[in-house]
Amino acid sequence: MKIENLIRDNIKRLKPYTCARDSYSEGVLLDANENTLGSTFEYYNLELNRYPDPLQINMRRKLSALINIPIENLVFGVGSDELIDLIIRIFCNPGIDNTVIVQPTYGMYHVCCDINNVEVREAFLSDQFEIEVDSIMNKVGENTKIVFLCSPNNPTGNTLSSKSILELCEKTNAIIVVDEAYIDFDEENSVISEILNQRNLIVLRTFSKAWGLAAIRCGYCAADKEVINTIIKVKAPYTINKLTEKAVVESINNFRTKEKFVDEIITQREFVFKKLNELEKVQKVFKSDSNFILFKCKNASEVHRTLAERGVVIRDRSSQEKLENCLRVSIGTEIENRIMLSELEKVL
Numbered sequence: 001m002k003i004e005n006l007i008r009d010n011i012k013r014l015k016p017y018t019c020a021r022d023s024y025s026e027g028v029l030l031d032a033n034e035n036t037l038g039s040t041f042e043y044y045n046l047e048l049n050r051y052p053d054p055l056q057i058n059m060r061r062k063l064s065a066l067i068n069i070p071i072e073n074l075v076f077g078v079g080s081d082e083l084i085d086l087i088i089r090i091f092c093n094p095g096i097d098n099t100v101i102v103q104p105t106y107g108m109y110h111v112c113c114d115i116n117n118v119e120v121r122e123a124f125l126s127d128q129f130e131i132e133v134d135s136i137m138n139k140v141g142e143n144t145k146i147v148f149l150c151s152p153n154n155p156t157g158n159t160l161s162s163k164s165i166l167e168l169c170e171k172t173n174a175i176i177v178v179d180e181a182y183i184d185f186d187e188e189n190s191v192i193s194e195i196l197n198q199r200n201l202i203v204l205r206t207f208s209k210a211w212g213l214a215a216i217r218c219g220y221c222a223a224d225k226e227v228i229n230t231i232i233k234v235k236a237p238y239t240i241n242k243l244t245e246k247a248v249v250e251s252i253n254n255f256r257t258k259e260k261f262v263d264e265i266i267t268q269r270e271f272v273f274k275k276l277n278e279l280e281k282v283q284k285v286f287k288s289d290s291n292f293i294l295f296k297c298k299n300a301s302e303v304h305r306t307l308a309e310r311g312v313v314i315r316d317r318s319s320q321e322k323l324e325n326c327l328r329v330s331i332g333t334e335i336e337n338r339i340m341l342s343e344l345e346k347v348l
């Protein structure tokens with residue numbers, strides 16, 4: 001398959017913006033209208049008066065070594081959210097092309113398609129929240145450019161079958177986006193290394209969850225070189241700032257801390273899972289491969305509201321299709337989890 005055939009014509013023709021620093025990066029730098037006297041806020045020796053590297057070379061090299069994916073197959077964005085938007089803009093002609101979203105899932109894919117005036121077709125996970133390749137294929141048409149999958153899926157919590165994801169890559173000519181925001185909690189089931197074999201596979205990840213860096217707004221994309229180069233061509237050049245770069249580089253140096261967080265959260269998740277199952281009024285607790293748990297109880301919206309009035313805030317997902325009376329709770333510290341469980345028991 002040819003990625004080029006999927007890219008919008010105007011994007012193929014696009015001549016990218018050229019940054020001042022593209023041609024020369026050393027010497028007396030008076031080419032970018034920066035304040036060369038200094039900056040009003042200093043942090044390490046970051047030279048915050050100078051524009052950051054639009055090609056993100058440092059960070060990409062660092063990440064490449066961590067996850068063992070070549071640097072030319074990686075690019076960072078301002079959260080996965082920026083990357084989702086870029087991917088839609090690169091492939092989908094507004095008012096003409098469409099995407100397939102496999103529900104129930106993360107709401108951002110749909111919102112982003114709506115903003116870009118791109119039609120959304122909805123497919124559904126099975127009642128066990130597994131992907132069903134045939135039912136997705138039934139929605140894929142000639143103008144379907146992207147299929148969005150989320151694994152582990154938010155808000156159901158389960159990892160999708162890698163085998164089915166790869167089958168879908170083989171069977172369609174569309175781009176298959178797999179959002180792995182929660183994959184740190186189930187790393188062995190990642191499909192990221194498959195981007196080297198499947199040209200239409202794009203994997204998204206983020207520093208917002210396991211890494212504990214939601215505030216720095218940084219996510220990344222692993223994909224075919226041509227996809228990565230097109231993202232670099234289309235994105236605004238300086239969206240990854242030097243403070244974020246510093247935070248990412250330092251936290252990759254600290255990757256063991258992330259691993260400890262993951263271990264602790266998984267231990268806590270198993271505790272919460274067991275305790276929720278013991279609550280008589282909880283009708284179903286779904287198995288989770290992530291840092292949250294979906295469960296079902298009577299009058300979920302009312303339970304959600306009463307809990308919030310008592311100071312424990314979880315997420316009401318009961319209005320989503322297939323999620324009737326379902327609530328989603330993030331795994332917190334041991335103390336937070338105990339408070340949540342005891343308040344929930346009282347409210348129920």
Ligand SMILES: *Cc1c(COP(=O)(O)O)cnc(C)c1O
Nearest residue numbers: 079080081106154181206208219
């Ligand atoms: C939280 C979350 C993200 C994170 O997005 P960022 O913009 O990187 O913070 C992405 N995808 C899913 C499914 C999420 O739940």
